[in-house]
Amino acid sequence: MKNVLLPTDFSENSWNAIKYAIHFFNSIDCGFYVLHVNSLNNFIPQDETLIVDTYYLENTYIKPAKQRLGNFIKRISMLEPNKEKHKFFALTETGFFIDSIRKIVKEKQIDFIVMGTKGASSLNEIILGTNTADVITKVKCTTLAVPENAEFAPPKEIAFPTDLNLSYNLEALHPLAEIFQHFKASLRILHINKNKVDSREDLDESITLLKDYFTGIRSSFHYLTNKKVEDAVQCFVESRDIDLICMVAKNLNYFQQIFFHSRVEKISYHTDKPLLVLHEKN
Secondary structure, three states: OEEEEEEOOOOHHHHHHHHHHHHHOOOOOEEEEEEEEEEHHHOOOOOOOOOOOHHHHHHHHHHHHHHHHHHHHHHHHHHOOOOOOEEEEEEEEEEOHHHHHHHHHHHOOOOEEEEEEOOOOOOOOOOOOHHHHHHHHHOOOEEEEEEOOOOOOOOOEEEEEOOOOOOOOHHHHHHHHHHHHHHOOEEEEEEEEOOOOOOHHHHHHHHHHHHHHOOOOOEEEEEEEOOOHHHHHHHHHHHHOOOEEEEEOOOHHHHHHHOOOOOOOOOOHHHHOOEEEEOOOO
């Protein structure tokens, strides 16, 4: 059985991510933990001499959140197509967001986190949103980030952008291998060279390791040259009709170039293409 964490702030964005998760894991036995965090960031007084009124906190924020979460679970049960394989559990936490996520991941032995990304509303925002970006970079758990405009379709073409610096244990790729087997998908390994100098010979060892790991999976290697990595990814996603983008969290430099920027006026893959982020296990 897979244990899947579904953080929610009761927005339509998080609702869309939950719907996506239910379809994504449709034929798999899953325990879904629907979590709402009452973030302490909202309650800490600016004046450190003041004390938080716990009675006020409980009645104004915590109890209403539990009631809303109960209604949220009922809403999920009305659309749930696979009640035999899927079980849902309501969780509320009061604390700092990332600390709460880490706590539940450890306590419930979470295999996947699925959460929504609203995207940037101005050019000053990163395109993933703060909470999603924090989970991806600070919580060591496989995370599926679902954009607000994403509609589920079984992934058949999966892009794997990589700098081919395989400084991680290849077992981090295991969840991706499971997805390929489940959906009978094809892997498109994408390396983007920012310089015009052809360095493919230097990367042959890494390419061979990846191909050996994904033996038995339909795959192809693609080598592009472009000074702007995000533009190359955009072109590739569009030309190959990619359904899902997957990256390893340890490739933070690639992450920053592809997702941690605000060129939203030209980059559209963040609006409808889910991002799967893989982590090495502790």
